[in-house]
Amino acid sequence: MSGVLNLFCLPFAGGSGAVFHPWHALAPQSVRVTPLALPGRGAHWNEALVAAWTPLLDRLYAQVEPHAWQPYALFGHSMGALLAFELAHRLCERGMPAPALLILSASRPPRDAHR
Known part of the structure; x- marks a missing residue:
């Protein structure tokens, strides 16, 4: 599918990717909504929670x-915003293309983390 942007979505703390399912019907055909799975939530409820950021x-x-070699964007809400920010950095550090968009909601910018 050329010309499609993969929108990877990260939920708030305690939320699952299921919160993004209504977005499938709302997104234009040029955007593929892809909720990311977090352990211990949603369909992955039986997996152990991960308490450390790195794993x-x-x-x-x-x-x-x-x-990541196809056009993609990252969206994160609340804790998901922090994860999306760090994930974008990790992808770039490992030689992957940067996201076309990094959309962060309900979170202070990382530079304000200590205020």
């Missing part, structure tokens, strides 16, 4: 990396 980012990286 969680490793898991998210593994979900996005195979698709």
